[in-house]
Amino acid sequence: MKILVYGETVEWLKQARSISEILDGELYGVISSRELSNQATRIFDKTYVFEGVKYEPNTYHKIIQEVSQKIKPDLTIFPSTIKGRTLAGLYAGHLSQPVITDVIDVKRDDQTLEMSRLVYGGGCIAKIRLTLPVTACIIQGAFKPSDKQVNGEVEYLTSIGKELIWTEFKKREYEGIPLDKADIVVAAGRGFKKKEDLEIVKELSTILNGAWSVTRPLAADYGWSDTWIGISGVIINPKIYIAVGISGQPLHMIAVRNSKTIIAVNKDPNAPIFSEADYGVIGDLYQILPRLLEKLRKK
Amino acid sequence: MKILTPIKLTLDISQLKYESSGEPLIDIAPRKIGDSDKCAIEEAVRLKEKHNAYTVAVTVGSGPEHERIIRDAYAMGIDEGYIVEVKEYENLQAITIGEIIASLAKKTGPYDLIILGAGSLDTHSYTLGPIIASKIGVPIIAGVDSLSYNDGVFEARCVMEDGTYTYRVSPPIVVTVTTEANEPRIPTLKTILRSKKMEIKKLTAEDLGIELKRIEIEELKRYVVQRKKIIWDAGEDLEKAIENLVRVLTSEV
Ligand SMILES: Cc1cc2nc3c(=O)[nH]c(=O)nc-3n(C[C@H](O)[C@H](O)[C@H](O)COP(=O)(O)OP(=O)(O)OC[C@H]3O[C@@H](n4cnc5c(N)ncnc54)[C@H](O)[C@@H]3O)c2cc1C
Ligand SMILES: Nc1ncnc2c1ncn2[C@@H]1O[C@H](COP(=O)(O)O)[C@@H](O)[C@H]1O
Numbered sequence: 372m373k374i375l376v377y378g379e380t381v382e383w384l385k386q387a388r389s390i391s392e393i394l395d396g397e398l399y400g401v402i403s404s405r406e407l408s409n410q411a412t413r414i415f416d417k418t419y420v421f422e423g424v425k426y427e428p429n430t431y432h433k434i435i436q437e438v439s440q441k442i443k444p445d446l447t448i449f450p451s452t453i454k455g456r457t458l459a460g461l462y463a464g465h466l467s468q469p470v471i472t473d474v475i476d477v478k479r480d481d482q483t484l485e486m487s488r489l490v491y492g493g494g495c496i497a498k499i500r501l502t503l504p505v506t507a508c509i510i511q512g513a514f515k516p517s518d519k520q521v522n523g524e525v526e527y528l529t530s531i532g533k534e535l536i537w538t539e540f541k542k543r544e545y546e547g548i549p550l551d552k553a554d555i556v557v558a559a560g561r562g563f564k565k566k567e568d569l570e571i572v573k574e575l576s577t578i579l580n581g582a583w584s585v586t587r588p589l590a591a592d593y594g595w596s597d598t599w600i601g602i603s604g605v606i607i608n609p610k611i612y613i614a615v616g617i618s619g620q621p622l623h624m625i626a627v628r629n630s631k632t633i634i635a636v637n638k639d640p641n642a643p644i645f646s647e648a649d650y651g652v653i654g655d656l657y658q659i660l661p662r663l664l665e666k667l668r669k670k
Numbered sequence: 671m672k673i674l675t676p677i678k679l680t681l682d683i684s685q686l687k688y689e690s691s692g693e694p695l696i697d698i699a700p701r702k703i704g705d706s707d708k709c710a711i712e713e714a715v716r717l718k719e720k721h722n723a724y725t726v727a728v729t730v731g732s733g734p735e736h737e738r739i740i741r742d743a744y745a746m747g748i749d750e751g752y753i754v755e756v757k758e759y760e761n762l763q764a765i766t767i768g769e770i771i772a773s774l775a776k777k778t779g780p781y782d783l784i785i786l787g788a789g790s791l792d793t794h795s796y797t798l799g800p801i802i803a804s805k806i807g808v809p810i811i812a813g814v815d816s817l818s819y820n821d822g823v824f825e826a827r828c829v830m831e832d833g834t835y836t837y838r839v840s841p842p843i844v845v846t847v848t849t850e851a852n853e854p855r856i857p858t859l860k861t862i863l864r865s866k867k868m869e870i871k872k873l874t875a876e877d878l879g880i881e882l883k884r885i886e887i888e889e890l891k892r893y894v895v896q897r898k899k900i901i902w903d904a905g906e907d908l909e910k911a912i913e914n915l916v917r918v919l920t921s922e923v
Contacts, residue, residue: 379832425835426830426835427835427837428800428810428811428812429809429810432804452830452831453788453796453812453813453828453830453831454830454831456795456796456797456800456812457796457797457799457800457810457812457813458800459797459800460764460768460795460796460797460798460799460800460801460803460804460810460812461800461801461803461804461810462804463764463765463797463801464765464768464797464800464801464802464803464804464805465804467765467769468765469763469764469765469883469885470763470764470765470795470797470801472793472794472795472796472797473794473795485888489893490792490793490890491681491683491686491694491792492683492791492792492794493893494683494686494694494892494893495694495890495891495892495893496890496891496892496893497887497889497890498887498888498889498890499885499886499887499888500886500888501885501886508797535809536809536811536837536838536839537837537838537839538835538836538837539835539836539837540833540834540835540836541833541834541835541836542832542833543832543833543834579919591849591850597829598829602794603789603848604831605831610922611919611922620684621683621893622794628895631922632918632922633897634915634918634919640901640903645899645901646897646899647895647897648897648898648899648901649897649898649899649900650898650900650901650902650914650915650918651899651900651901651902652901652902652903652904652911652914652915653901653902653903653904653905654903654904654905654908654911655904658904658908659904659908659911659912659915662908662909662912663912663915663916666912666913666916667916667919670916670920
C-alpha cells in the first residue's frame with residue numbers, strides 16, 4: 372500500500388510515519404521546504420521537495436497532484452488544519468476520491484480502511500469504512516510520532532514557477548514561546564471580563580515557562596488576540612493545558628484533547644470542561660488566579 | 671455578475687442530546703442554516719447591492735426544512751433558489767455533494783463567484799468549496815475572513831495557522847467564508863413576507879446526471895475521553911484548592 376503525505380512540521384511527518392507503520396505501507400512525502408528535507412529523508416521512503424512559492428492552495432495542489440500522478444497512492448494524507456483540508460478537498464475533487472476529515476484512528480482490512488473520525492463539532496466519533504483509494508485529513512497529535520529512521524530517497528521538484536494567484540503572506544509573530552511548541556499552555560475564555568484581565572494569564576504562562584492563548588470568541592469576536600485554540604484555530608499537544616473561564620465546548624476541546632494533563636478553573640460546577648479535566652477547581656478565576664500566582668512566585 | 675451560494679441544513683450541535691448509552695439523538699436535534707452559510711449569503715447580497723449581482727442559492731437535501739432555509743436565503747435578499755432533492759442527504763459523501771453543486775452551476779451558470787460556508791456546524795469538513803472548485807476548474811480561496819471586490823478583482827484575507835494570507839484574483843472563483851467575514855443581516859418582516867411567495871425550483875440528482883455515493887457509518891457514539899476528574903471546590907476551601915493546584919503544576923511537568 373502506498374501512502375502519500377503532505378506536511379510542514381517534523382512532528383507531523385513523524386506521525387505520518389506511525390500511520391504508515393499501522394497500515395504497513397510505503398511512505399512518500401511531499402514537502403515545501405529544503406530545511407525540512409534532511410529530516411524528511413529519514414522519515415519517508417521517498418521525499419519530494421519543492422521550494423520558492425508562497426502557500427497558495429491552487430499552486431500547492433498542482434504540485435502535490437503532480438507527485439501523486441507519479442506514485443498513484445492508495446491513501447493520501449494531510450493534516451486536518453485549514454490549509455490541509457483545503458488541499459485535501461482540491462486533491463480529492465480532482466481525483467474523485469472520498470475525502471474524510473478529522474480522522475483520529477485508522478485500521479486496514481485488505482482493500483478497505485476503517486477510519487474513526489470526529490463529527491458534530493468533536494462531540495461524537497464515527498467509524499466508517501471506505502474502499503481505497505482515499506484522501507484523509509488527520510488530526511495532528513492523534514498518532515504518536517514514530518522515531519523509526521529510514522534511508523529514503525529525495526527528489527527536488529524544479530520548474531515550479533510562481534503562485535497561480537497573487538499572494539501576500541504575513542507570518543504570525545509570537546510573544547514568547549509558540550503555542551504548538553510549549554509544554555504548558557494557559558488559555559482564557561469568556562469568563563474574563565476585559566482584555567486587561569488577560570495580563571494575569573500572560574503572567575501565569577510566563578512564570579510556568581509556557582505559552583498563553585484564548586478561545587475563539589475572545590479572538591474572533593472581541594479581538595483580544597490574533598489566534599485561538601480550537602478546530603478552526605491552533606491545535607496543541609502540551610504536557611499541561613490549563614483552561615480558565617472556558618466552558619469546554621467540543622469545537623474547542625477537539626484541539627486540546629491530546630494534552631497529557633488538563634486542568635480547569637471554572638465557577639460553574641456543571642461546566643462540561645470538568646468532565647474532560649484531570650484536575651479542576653470550582654471557583655471564581657478572579658479569586659483563584661491572583662492567589663495561585665502569589666504562591667507560584669514564592670516557589 | 672452572477673453568484674451561487676450553496677447552503678446546508680445543519681444540526682445545531684449545541685443542542686445535541688445523548689442517550690445514556692452515549693448514542694447521539696440525531697433525529698430529534700434541531701436543524702438550521704449554518705452560521706458561515708449565512709455569512710456567505712450576506713456577502714452575496716452585499717455584492718448584489720453594490721455591483722448589481724444576480725444571486726442564486728442551492729441546497730442539497732429534501733423535506734420542508736430545506737424549503738425553509740431557501741426561504742431564509744430569500745428573506746436575506748437572494749433572487750433565485752434551487753433544491754436538489756436527495757433523500758438521506760446527511761450520509762452523502764462530500765464528493766457527491768460537490769459534484770451535484772458543480773453540475774447545477776454548469777447548468778444554471780456560468781457564475782462569476784460561488785460563495786459558501788467554510789465549514790458547517792456538524793461536519794465542519796472545509797472540503798466542499800475546494801471540491802466544487804476542482805470540479806468546475808476555477809481557483810479556490812478558502813477560509814476567508816474578509817472579502818472585497820474592486821475593479822474586477824476580488825481581494826480576500828485569510829487568517830491561518832501560521833499567519834495571514836492575502837490573495838487577489840479575478841472571477842470566476844470559488845470562495846469559502848468563515849463566521850468572521852461579516853455580521854449577517856436580520857430579515858425584516860417585509861422581506862420575510864416576500865420570501866414566502868417566491869418560487870423554489872426543484873431538481874433531482876438524476877436530472878444532473880450524478881451518481882450518489884454514500885458514507886457507511888458502522889458506529890456512532892459520544893466521544894468520551896478518560897480523564898482523572900479530580901475536582902476541588904474553592905468555595906469550600908480556597909487555600910486547599912490553590913495548594914493542590916500548585917502541587918499538580920510543579921509535579922506534572
Ligand atoms: C464553525 C465554528 C467553529 C468554532 N471554532 C472554535 C474554535 O476553534 N475554538 C474555540 O474555542 N471555539 C470555537 N467555536 C466556538 C465554540 O463553539 C464556543 O462558543 C466557544 O469555545 C466558547 O468559548 P468559551 O468557553 O470561552 O465561552 P463560554 O462557553 O461562554 O464559557 C465561559 C465559561 O466561563 C465560566 N466563567 C464565567 N465567569 C467566570 C469566573 N469569574 N470565574 C471562573 N469561570 C467563569 C462560565 O461558567 C463558562 O463556563 C466555534 C464555533 C463555530 C460555530
Ligand atoms: N447538502 C448541502 N447542500 C448545499 N450546500 C452544502 C451541503 N453540504 C455542505 N454544503 C456547503 O458546504 C459548506 C461546508 O460544509 P461541510 O464541508 O459539510 O463542512 C457548508 O457551509 C455549505 O455552504
